[in-house]
Amino acid sequence: MKPFYITTPIYYPSDKLHIGHSYSTVSADAEARYKRLRGYDVMFLTGTDEHGQKIARLAEKKGITPQAYVDEIVAGVKELWKKLNISNDRFIRTTDDQHVKAVQKIFKQLYDQGDIYKHVYEGHYCTPCESFWGEHQLVDGKCPDCGRPVELAKEESYFFRLSKYQDQLVEYLESNPEFCSPQSRLNEMMNNFIKPGLEDLCVSRTTFDWGVPVTFDEGHVVYVWIDALSNYITALGYGSDDESDFAKYWPADVHLVGKEIVRFHTIIWPIMLMALGLPLPKKVFGHGWLLLDGGKMSKSKGNVVDPVVLCDRYGVDAIRYYLLREVPFGSDGIFNNEALFNRINSDLANDLGNLLSRTVAMTEKYFDGTIPAERESAPLDDELKTLAENVVKQYESDMDEMLFPNALTQVWQLISRANKYIDETMPWALAKDKAQKPRLAAVLYNLCEALRMTAILIEPAMPETNGKMLAQLGLSHQPWDALVWGKEETYSVTKGDALFPRIDIPAELARIEAETAAKAAAAQAEEAASNAEPIAPEIDFDTFCSLDLRAAKILSCEPVPKSKKLLKMQVDLGIETRQVVSGIAQWYKPDDLIGKTVAFVANLKPAKLCGVESQGMILAADHGDAARVLFLDSELKPGSTIR
Ligand code: MSP
Numbered sequence: 098m099k100p101f102y103i104t105t106p107i108y109y110p111s112d113k114l115h116i117g118h119s120y121s122t123v124s125a126d127a128e129a130r131y132k133r134l135r136g137y138d139v140m141f142l143t144g145t146d147e148h149g150q151k152i153a154r155l156a157e158k159k160g161i162t163p164q165a166y167v168d169e170i171v172a173g174v175k176e177l178w179k180k181l182n183i184s185n186d187r188f189i190r191t192t193d194d195q196h197v198k199a200v201q202k203i204f205k206q207l208y209d210q211g212d213i214y215k216h217v218y219e220g221h222y223c224t225p226c227e228s229f230w231g232e233h234q235l236v237d238g239k240c241p242d243c244g245r246p247v248e249l250a251k252e253e254s255y256f257f258r259l260s261k262y263q264d265q266l267v268e269y270l271e272s273n274p275e276f277c278s279p280q281s282r283l284n285e286m287m288n289n290f291i292k293p294g295l296e297d298l299c300v301s302r303t304t305f306d307w308g309v310p311v312t313f314d315e316g317h318v319v320y321v322w323i324d325a326l327s328n329y330i331t332a333l334g335y336g337s338d339d340e341s342d343f344a345k346y347w348p349a350d351v352h353l354v355g356k357e358i359v360r361f362h363t364i365i366w367p368i369m370l371m372a373l374g375l376p377l378p379k380k381v382f383g384h385g386w387l388l389l390d391g392g393k394m395s396k397s398k399g400n401v402v403d404p405v406v407l408c409d410r411y412g413v414d415a416i417r418y419y420l421l422r423e424v425p426f427g428s429d430g431i432f433n434n435e436a437l438f439n440r441i442n443s444d445l446a447n448d449l450g451n452l453l454s455r456t457v458a459m460t461e462k463y464f465d466g467t468i469p470a471e472r473e474s475a476p477l478d479d480e481l482k483t484l485a486e487n488v489v490k491q492y493e494s495d496m497d498e499m500l501f502p503n504a505l506t507q508v509w510q511l512i513s514r515a516n517k518y519i520d521e522t523m524p525w526a527l528a529k530d531k532a533q534k535p536r537l538a539a540v541l542y543n544l545c546e547a548l549r550m551t552a553i554l555i556e557p558a559m560p561e562t563n564g565k566m567l568a569q570l571g572l573s574h575q576p577w578d579a580l581v582w583g584k585e586e587t588y589s590v591t592k593g594d595a596l597f598p599r600i601d602i603p604a605e606l607a608r609i610e611a612e613t614a615a616k617a618a619a620a621q622a623e624e625a626a627s628n629a630e631p632i633a634p635e636i637d638f639d640t641f642c643s644l645d646l647r648a649a650k651i652l653s654c655e656p657v658p659k660s661k662k663l664l665k666m667q668v669d670l671g672i673e674t675r676q677v678v679s680g681i682a683q684w685y686k687p688d689d690l691i692g693k694t695v696a697f698v699a700n701l702k703p704a705k706l707c708g709v710e711s712q713g714m715i716l717a718a719d720h721g722d723a724a725r726v727l728f729l730d731s732e733l734k735p736g737s738t739i740r
Contacts, residue, residue, distance in 0.1 A: 098138035102346040103129050106354050107146040107189060107328050110170035111155060114177055115394050116402040116420075116432055117387040123420045124384060124501060125353045126183045131496045131557040133184075134577040140346045142332050143178065144189035145171050146325045148318070149227050153307035163307045167192065180408050181417065182560055189332040191309075191324055199336030200309045200327050203373065204300075204319055207257065212372045215314075218254045218299055221247035227321050229299050242357065255301035255317065262368040263295045269367065275380065276367075278499075279427040282359045282383040290360060298322070298365060326366045330375070349378040351499070359383035382499060385429035387420070394432075402432055414559035415441050415597060421501040421558050434609055438600045445597035448512050449551070449562075455519060456544040457569050457590045463528045467589040468542050473535035477521060478543050482582045484514050485550050489580050492554055501558070508554045515547040545570055545588040553580050562596055569593045646739035648729050649675070649697035649715070654687035660707045666690065666715070670699060671736020678711035684723050696727040696739055 105125045108118055122143060129141035147167040156166035171190060178185065189196060207213040220229040223240035230240065230247060240247050270276060270283060270291070277283035301317040302308065308318030329352065330336075333343040354362050362381040370377050386393070394401050407416050419437050422444070424430025460466055488511045495504035518540075527537040548566060553575050556563035567575060571589040649668040657663035662680045664687065677697075696716040703712045717724040 098136060100140065100346050101129075101132045101137035102140045102333075102349040102351075103132070103142070104329050104349055104352050105143040105185075106352075106358060107144040107191065107325060108174060109149075109151070110145045110147055110167045110174060111151055112170070113401075113403070114174055116404045116407065117394055119177070119181060119404040119416075120387045120420050120424065121353060121355060121384065122178060122183050123181060123417050124426070124499070126181070126185070127417070127421055127501055127557040128351070128353075128496070128499055130184055130560065134553075134556060135493075136577070138345075139186065140333070140342070141185045142187045142189060142329070143183065143185045144187075144328060144332065145174060145191065146321075146328070147171070147190055147192045148308040148324055149321055150302075150305045150307070151225060151227060153305050156307075164192065177405060180405060180413065182413055184560075187332050189328045191328060193331075195334075195337050196328060196331040197309050199331040200319055200324050201312045202336045203327055203369075204255075204309075204323060205312055207369075207372055208255070208313070210372070212258050212261065213255050213300060214258070216254060216256050216297075217251065218256070219249070219251045220299075222250040223247045231296065250304075252299075252303060254299045254303070254320070255311065255314075256297040257300045257323065257365075257369075259295040259298050259365065259368050262371055263291070265371055266295075266364065266367055267291060269371075269377065270363070273377075276377070277359065277363050278380060278382045282356065283363060286360055286363050290364060295364065322361055322365050323369065326361065326369060329366075329378070348376040351380045351382050352378050353382050353384065353499075356383045356385055383427070385424065385427060387424060387430050387432050389432055407437075411437070411441060411600070412561075412597065414562045415445060418445060418505070418559055422505045424502070426499055426501050434606060435602065438602045438605060441597055442599050442602065444509060446595070446599045448509060448516065450596040452512055452516055452519075452544070452551075453548055453566055453569060453596060454592070456541065456548060457592050459524050459528075460541050460545070460588065460590045461592060463524070463537060464541070466591065468545065468587045469534070469538050470587060471535045472539035472542055474539050475536065477518070478539065481514055481518050481543055481547060485511055485547060485582055489550070489554070496557065505555075505558060508551055511547060511554075512551055515544055515551075518547075519544065542588065545590070546582055546585065549575065549585060550580055550582070553577065565593060565596060642740070643700075644698060645700035646716075647671075647697050647699045648694050648733040648735060648737040648739065649699075649713075650694045650735040651690045651692065654690045656682055656687070657707050657709055663707055663709070664690070665709055668695075668697060668713075668715075669735040670697070671734060675699075675712045676710060677713050677715060678706040678709050679715045679717075680706075681715070681717060681724055681726060685726065690726070692731075693726075694729045694731050694733050694735070696729060 103125055105121050108114060125141065125143070129139050133139045145167070152167060153163050156163040159166060175188065204213065218229065220231060221235055222229050223243065223245060225245055226240055226242050228240070228242065234241055235247065236244070239245060270287065274280060274283065300320050300323045301311055302320045303316050306318055308320065309324050311317035311319060329349060330343060330347060333346055334340050335343045352362055359381060367377050389400055391400065404416065419440050422440060423436060460468060488507045492504045492507045495507060522540045524537055524540050527533040527540065549570055549572065552563050552566040567573065569590060569592065571591060572585070647670055649670050652667045652669050652674065654664055654666045657665050657678060660682070662682050663678050664682045664685065666677050666679065668675050668677055698714040698716065701714050703710060705711070716727045718727060
């Protein structure tokens with residue numbers, strides 16, 4: 098069997114993964130499943146990239162070891178992939194002992210052969226991205242990748258001589274344009290990063306220790322990219338006692354990566370491999386991002402879409418279908434609930450679900466579930482058959498290029514054609530005439546054939562639906578070479594549940610809106626609770642009564658000279674007029690106050706504020722960093738007691 102090696106990026110376990118991360122993995126999974134069906138010996142790798150300062154800091158904040166921290170998150174990552182039916186053959190963690198040892202070997206070899214050297218480095222460091230940047234690389238003085246502020250840092254580090262391999266890399270990329278897809282991404286790399294001249298890369302750190310230790314220099318740990326990129330070969334046993342998988346699967350057929358890390362995969366990784374004397378991967382495929390209407394998903398914006406919630410609510414295959422169908426592969430796409438529900442209702446429930454349920458229901462109704470052998474074809478049948486055969490060809494070519502939306506669009510052409518075939522042949526009319534039974538049998542047989550082929554074609558995208566459809570058609574798993582029209586002799590069908598329940602879109606959107614509002618309110622309440630002052634120690638009623646609280650009407654108000662904060666007021670207390678000074682000038686102008694009735698502490702010992710006598714106090718409540726005066730009903734008589 099021909100090997101096929103496909104990888105996803107290894108994910109940072111800094112937090113729960115979101116729907117954008119799921120997009121990479123579901124795409125790789127669809128391709129891996131497709132290649133398996135085509136008879137390849139597939140190795141599908143995913144995993145986690147667990148080292149670095151960011152993880153160490155997060156663990157510290159939680160008061161646990163980095164290892165305990167990543168163990169917990171990685172368990173969640175594995176759960177998510179299970180839920181999404183990800184069929185990875187291997188899961189690498191950069192904390193795996195074998196990976197650590199192999200990275201140490203790689204680092205030592207590169208050092209011994211002079212490709213890694215020690216140097217004192219000064220630069221701008223972006224902590225979240227764990228990247229050093231030269232002055233000229235900064236954008237408006239900030240990190241060019243994430244736009245966050247950078248810190249000046251100086252460190253003794255090991256450097257990897259990227260510059261030495263510049264010409265070799267350019268030559269390789271120019272003579273192998275298929276190395277990077279879409280090709281526009283390669284042009285971007287060439288023009289922006291490679292041709293202006295490659296700078297040597299900092300590949301060790303001494304400021305933290307959560308990383309692979311450099312064996313020959315205590316205090317240094319291998320810095321992110323050498324550690325991370327090596328996963329693609331260490332997962333195959335490279336650098337261990339058993340390199341048989343490496344011999345079998347390397348070079349990789351495709352590294353699937355998000356567009357922002359294409360750079361590392363088309364510059365650092367090929368150079369590492371050149372330096373190690375290893376063949377280069379056949380392709381780096383840079384996909385776009387799944388964005389939200391308002392931009393990127395981020396925890397700080399509170400707009401992260403949780404794939405677990407989506408799968409639980411709408412079903413795994415609906416989510417897989419949406420991800421693969423909606424985003425033009427290679428470009429960015431927008432995640433949107435309404436678009437998801439429209440896809441579910443129209444493509445899945447209506448087009449596909451109805452085709453199956455109508456066909457099965459009619460077969461049960463007219464033939465007790467089993468299509469008789471006596472069948473009469475008509476020229477119209479050939480149209481359906483030819484279309485199905487063409488769809489298979491086009492689908493295969495799209496899947497070979499990882500053009501998932503195109504491949505699925507092909508399948509939906511077959512589904513639409515089959516639905517139209519029902520309208521054209523009108524089985525319910527044929528059923529009324531006994532003489533037409535052989536024609537009716539042929540029509541239902543052809544529909545079952547179209548459904549069977551559809552089931553096979555959608556397996557890479559929707560493995561569960563494939564099984565459900567075949568079960569209703571009375572079949573077990575079908576291999577790829579069963580994609581031949583007329584392969585089944587007949588069908589014995591059994592009705593099952595609807596493949597995809599329809600969604601009441603307005604109700605569902607309203608539910609989500611209410612849920613989002615409730616979540617936001619809960620988050621706000623939680624924040625308020627964590628910021629709130631604790632309740633003061635208990636007092637008895639007499640102590641409370643010792644406070645003389647009155648309604649007071651503000652008669653006049655003016656700023657206290659030379660003070661930005663103080664206002665001087667005359668207030669009517671019924672029995673007398675008082676002068677009071679209050680520190681509310683930042684939030685109230687005199688006109689906002691004159692004529693208003695406020696809550697007033699009448700028996701407070703007089704004090705001087707900025708040299709101005711204050712006899713009493715106007716009550717106000719904290720409002721964030723501001724204050725809000727307690728205004729009372731203006732009908733209250735000045736001097737009324739408050740209790
Ligand atoms: N650890 C590195 C990869 C090392 S590979 C040797 C990394 N990790 S990551 O967790 O930040 O991102 C993993 C992948 O998820 C990247 O390919 C990234 O592009 C992808 N995505 C993260 N957010 C995404 C979207 N919103 N949409 C699509 N893909 C997204 O980078």
